[in-house]
Amino acid sequence: MPMTITEKILAAHAGVEAVKPGELINVRVDLALGNDITAPVAIREFERIGVETVWDRERVVLVPDHFVPNKDIKSAEQAKALREFARKHRLTNYFEVGRMGIEHCLLPEQGLVAPGDIIIGADSHTCTYGGLGAFSTGMGSTDLAAAMALGETWLKVPESIKFVFKGELQPWVSGKDLILYTIGDIGVDGALYQAMEFTGPVIEAMDMDGRLTICNMAVEAGAKNGIIAPDEITRRYVEGRAKRDYTFYNSDEGATYAQVIEYDADKIEPQVAFPHLPSNTRPVSQAGEVSLDQVVIGSCTNGRMEDLRVAAGLLKGRKVNDNLRLIVIPGTQDIYLQAMQEGLVEIFIKAGAAFSTPTCGPCLGGYMGILAPGERCLATTNRNFVGRMGHPESEVYLANPAVAAASAVLGRIAHPREVA
Amino acid sequence: MKIEGKAWKFGADIDTDAIIPARYLNTSDPVELAKHVMEDADPGFPERVKPGDLIVADKNFGCGSSREHAPIAIKAAGVSCVVAATFARIFYRNAFNIGLLIFESPEAAAGIADGDQVAVDVDSGTITNLTKGETYQATAVPPFMQQIIAAGGLINYVAERVKNNA
Numbered sequence A: 001m002p003m004t005i006t007e008k009i010l011a012a013h014a015g016v017e018a019v020k021p022g023e024l025i026n027v028r029v030d031l032a033l034g035n036d037i038t039a040p041v042a043i044r045e046f047e048r049i050g051v052e053t054v055w056d057r058e059r060v061v062l063v064p065d066h067f068v069p070n071k072d073i074k075s076a077e078q079a080k081a082l083r084e085f086a087r088k089h090r091l092t093n094y095f096e097v098g099r100m101g102i103e104h105c106l107l108p109e110q111g112l113v114a115p116g117d118i119i120i121g122a123d124s125h126t127c128t129y130g131g132l133g134a135f136s137t138g139m140g141s142t143d144l145a146a147a148m149a150l151g152e153t154w155l156k157v158p159e160s161i162k163f164v165f166k167g168e169l170q171p172w173v174s175g176k177d178l179i180l181y182t183i184g185d186i187g188v189d190g191a192l193y194q195a196m197e198f199t200g201p202v203i204e205a206m207d208m209d210g211r212l213t214i215c216n217m218a219v220e221a222g223a224k225n226g227i228i229a230p231d232e233i234t235r236r237y238v239e240g241r242a243k244r245d246y247t248f249y250n251s252d253e254g255a256t257y258a259q260v261i262e263y264d265a266d267k268i269e270p271q272v273a274f275p276h277l278p279s280n281t282r283p284v285s286q287a288g289e290v291s292l293d294q295v296v297i298g299s300c301t302n303g304r305m306e307d308l309r310v311a312a313g314l315l316k317g318r319k320v321n322d323n324l325r326l327i328v329i330p331g332t333q334d335i336y337l338q339a340m341q342e343g344l345v346e347i348f349i350k351a352g353a354a355f356s357t358p359t360c361g362p363c364l365g366g367y368m369g370i371l372a373p374g375e376r377c378l379a380t381t382n383r384n385f386v387g388r389m390g391h392p393e394s395e396v397y398l399a400n401p402a403v404a405a406a407s408a409v410l411g412r413i414a415h416p417r418e419v420a
Numbered sequence B: 001m002k003i004e005g006k007a008w009k010f011g012a013d014i015d016t017d018a019i020i021p022a023r024y025l026n027t028s029d030p031v032e033l034a035k036h037v038m039e040d041a042d043p044g045f046p047e048r049v050k051p052g053d054l055i056v057a058d059k060n061f062g063c064g065s066s067r068e069h070a071p072i073a074i075k076a077a078g079v080s081c082v083v084a085a086t087f088a089r090i091f092y093r094n095a096f097n098i099g100l101l102i103f104e105s106p107e108a109a110a111g112i113a114d115g116d117q118v119a120v121d122v123d124s125g126t127i128t129n130l131t132k133g134e135t136y137q138a139t140a141v142p143p144f145m146q147q148i149i150a151a152g153g154l155i156n157y158v159a160e161r162v163k164n165n166a
Helices: A005-014 A039-046 A073-088 A103-109 A124-132 A141-150 A175-186 A208-221 A232-238 A305-315 A333-341 A344-351 A401-410 B030-034 B069-076 B089-098 B106-111 B143-151 B154-165
Strands: A024-028 A031-035 A060-063 A118-121 A135-138 A152-156 A160-166 A195-199 A225-227 A259-264 A271-273 A281-283 A294-297 A325-328 A376-379 A395-398 B002-010 B054-057 B081-084 B102-104 B117-121 B126-129 B134-137
Touching (some): A005 A118, A039 A073, A039 A141, A060 A103, A103 A208, A124 A225, A135 A225, A141 A152, A175 A259, A294 A401, A325 A344, B030 B069, B081 B117, B089 B102
Antiparallel strands (some): A271 A395, B117 B126
16 A cells, blocks of 8 residues: 555554554654653653653653753753753763753754654654654653653554645745745644645755754644655765664655645745744735844754854844844754854854854743843744743744844845845 | 533634743643633633633644643643634643543534533533533544543553553
C-alpha cells in the first residue's frame, strides 16, 4: 500500500508494515524534550509513575530556554528543578545557561534530531524538526512524563495535506513568507490534527534554515506535524552532525492525501500577519502605514544564522529608527559565535540594536522586550495572539527577518526593497 | 455522572495565551494559575466564575502553545467541563491526560448562549440547554481515551502498566 512519509515513519516506529489515517498506534520515540516551563510539570508527573529512572538518559533532553537566564525567583526555581532532575538521572543532554540555545534551534544544530526520527516535545513548536524529514510533534507535560518513563507514546495517525510550491521565490521572500501565506490561506485550524507535507521545486531548492522555519509554524495551522522529504541538502546538513544513524523516508507515488494544494511562489511577496492571529496575513505592500515601537529578530522560528545574515545585510551602515527599539536574539551560542565571527553582531550594535544571549524571552511575553499598553511590535516570531508579548492592549505583527530589519530602519512596517 | 452549571460563552480560536498568559507561567501551581484563567479573553472571569460552571466556545479551542497549564488552570478554577465546536490537538490530549472533561459539539457551541443553564450527561455525552430546552450530542470519545479517563488520567494508566510489567 503506498504511504506518505509521515505514515512510513510512524509505521516503522510502531513495528508494523503499514499504518493508515485514523489508526491509534503506540510508537517508540527517539527523543523526548522538555523546557523550563513544561518540564517542571512533567517531572512532577514522572515521579508519580513509579519507575526508578528515565528510559534512556541520552534521549531525554532538557533545555531551559523560555525564562532563562532566570527572569525572576519563580523562574529560577523552575530552572533549578530541571537542573536537579538532570543531575539525579545523569541526563547527558541537559543544556545549562552559556551552553543552551532556543530548543528548536539547538537540537538540529547539535545533531540530536535526525531524519526518520520520531521526536516528541512538551513545546508546541517541536514540529520544527520535520524540516529534517523527521516526524516531530508537540505534546503536553503529562505526555512527556509518560514518554520519559516508557520511551513510547500513543498517536493517532494523521491524514496528510500535500502543499506544492511551484515557481520561484521572489526577492526578499523566505520560508517564513511561504508558511505565513499558507496559514493565511487555510486558517489557524486549516490543518487541524493533520500532517502538512511541503513539496515542490521551491522547497527542494530551499536551505535547511528555511525548511525548519516552515515546519516550525505548522502548529499555527493546527497541524500535528509539518514535514519535508530529506534530500541532498538534508544530507549535507546532518553529515558530521547527527549523533545517531538516520533513515531517509519519502512519500510513495500514489500515497493518499486529504488535499493537495498548489501555490505559485512567483505570486507570493513578503507577508505580514496582523493582530491577533497568524492567519491574518497581508502582502507587505498592502500593510499600509503602521508605525512601530519595537522590532524583535529571533525565536525558534527565525533565530538561525541565515536569518541574522539577511537582517544584518539590510542594517549594515544604517541606523535603527529613533522612535523604535530593535532587539536581536540569536538562537544558540554557536549562532552567537558565528554571528560575531562574521561581523554581524557589530553591525547590529552599530545600528543601535540590543543584542541578547539566546532565550525565548519576548516571543511569549516572558521578558527581554515586553510591550506596554498600546505599543506595537513587529517580530520574526510565530504568534500574535492578544497579549502574546505583553499587555493585552499591545499588538504583534509577524514577518520575516528582512521585513523586520527594514521596518526597524524606517520605524514602520516596510518592504525590504525600501532600504536595500 | 451529571454536570449542571452556567455557561460562559467564548468565540473561535481561543488560544492558550488567552486561557493562561505566559506572564504567569513562572509557576505551575494550579491555585495560582486559576487566579488568572481566561483573563485576557474576559478580565472578570477569574473573579466571577463559580464552581461547576461550564466554558462553551466555538471552533479550535486551546490553539497555540502546548502548555498543560491551560487545562490545569481551567480545572483548578472549578470549571466542570469545556464544550467546544472543535478543540486544538494538543489541548485535546492535555485535557484527557489531566482529567479535565471536554465535549466536542458544534451544535452545542452554536446553540448555547452566555449565561444559559446547561446540563451534561458525562457518560452519554448528551448536553441539555435547560434555558432554551434544547439537547445536543457530543462526538463520541475514542475507546482508548475512555481507558485513560477510567484510569483517572494518563499517569495512572501508565503507572498501572508499569506495575503489571514489573
